[in-house]
Amino acid sequence: DTGVSQDPRHKITKRGQNVTFRCDPISEHNRLYWYRQTLGQGPEFLTYFQNEAQLEKSRLLSDRFSAERPKGSFSTLEIQRTEQGDSAMYLCASSVRGLYDGYTFGSGTRLTVV
Amino acid sequence: AQSVTQLDSQVPVFEEAPVELRCNYSSSVSVYLFWYVQYPNQGLQLLLKYLSGSTLVKGINGFEAEFNKSQTSFHLRKPSVHISDTAEYFCAVGQQGAQKLVFGQGTRLTINP
Numbered sequence: 740d741t742g743v744s745q746d747p748r749h750k751i752t753k754r755g756q757n758v759t760f761r762c763d764p765i766s767e768h769n770r771l772y773w774y775r776q777t778l779g780q781g782p783e784f785l786t787y788f789q790n791e792a793q794l795e796k797s798r799l800l801s802d803r804f805s806a807e808r809p810k811g812s813f814s815t816l817e818i819q820r821t822e823q824g825d826s827a828m829y830l831c832a833s834s835v836r837g838l839y840d841g842y843t844f845g846s847g848t849r850l851t852v853v
Numbered sequence: 854a855q856s857v858t859q860l861d862s863q864v865p866v867f868e869e870a871p872v873e874l875r876c877n878y879s880s881s882v883s884v885y886l887f888w889y890v891q892y893p894n895q896g897l898q899l900l901l902k903y904l905s906g907s908t909l910v911k912g913i914n915g916f917e918a919e920f921n922k923s924q925t926s927f928h929l930r931k932p933s934v935h936i937s938d939t940a941e942y943f944c945a946v947g948q949q950g951a952q953k954l955v956f957g958q959g960t961r962l963t964i965n966p
Contacts, residue, residue, distance in 0.1 A: 743896070770952070781857075781943050781956030782897070795952060830896055838885050838947040838954065839904065844896035 741765070743845035745831050751851045752821055759817045760848045764833030771814050772842060773806055775799065776828040788814060821852045855880040855946050859957035866934055867965050874929040874960045876944030886927040887945040887954065888918055897943065903927065914938070939964045 744763040752758050764771050769790050774782035785804070787795040790811035800806070803821075808814040818825055828849050832842035860875040878884065885904050889897040901912025908920040918929045927944060941961050945954040 745896075772952070779958070781945070781958050782954075783956070784953040787952045797953075832896075837952050838949075841887055841899040841902050842897075842954070844889075844898070846894075846896045849894075 743831055743833050743843050745829075745845040745848050747848055748846065749849045749851075751853060754821060754823060754852055756821055757817065757819045758821060758850065759815055760829055760831075760850075762814045762816070762831030762833075762845060764813070764831070765843055766812075768833035768835055768843070769811065770834045770837055771808055772832045772834075773814070773816050774830040774832065776830055776847070777826075782830055785816075818850075821850075823852050826850055826852045855884065855948060855955045857944050857946050857955055857957035859942075859944055859960050861960050862958065863961045863963065865963045865965060868936055869933050871932050872930065872934050872938075872962065874942050874944075874962065876927045876929065876957060878925050878927065878944070878946045880925075880946060880948065883949045885947045885949060886918075886920060887947070888912065888916070888927075888929050889943045889945060889956075890914075891941045891943065891959075893940075900929070900942075934962070934964050936964050936966065938962060 746761045771788045773785040776782040788808040803819045806816045828847040830847045832844045858877045866872045887902045888900040891897045903920045911917045941959045944957040947954045
């Protein structure tokens with residue numbers, strides 16, 4: 740069990756550029772979640788995958804955001820045409836039995852849009 | 854819709870003193886309740902969870918929490934804190950049968966020597 744890995748840890752990008760983040764969940768975890776955490780706030784739910792199927796998306800996930808989990812293992816979160824308001828920590832979590840287990844979170848990717 | 858209110862944004866305490874971090878939630882359905890801890894520049898670590906049964910839940914690092922259904926509260930306690938407990942603490946609620954968690958805004962616990 741190597742934990743949930745996220746890459747990169749930090750990303751600075753110019754407004755208008757596209758960025759992509761990667762999450763590698765714990766290998767036997769079939770459920771994967773993305774959350775966004777802005778400064779001084781608690782994490783907010785973005786989306787949820789069970790295996791490769793994206794089963795739930797928040798209204799926070801605008802058209803500029805897309806998430807995939809093509810083979811039911813790692814996941815990517817892409818933000819197109821970044822805006823300054825996208826600056827946040829993007830957290831990935833995984834689980835076997837969902838809320839019953841609680842999640843295991845990764846260390847996050849901190850995005851700064853300048 | 855569910856919501857979580859953490860009543861204190863910051864709590865300063867002296868080392869070896871007891872501490873209570875307060876959390877109230879609102880939900881019209883049965884819920885699971887969680888406390889997570891976040892150290893600087895890190896992700897969240899699960900401290901403890903309430904699923905059902907005994908209302909007093911014990912977690913890691915000497916923390917415990919009590920579920921009070923009538924007051925819709927899930928306060929976190931530790932009888933004696935250490936410098937290493939300095940961190941941000943988040944209360945979260947999830948609907949039974951659902952997947953997502955709703956988090957409070959966090960309480961920053963600062964331990965003074």
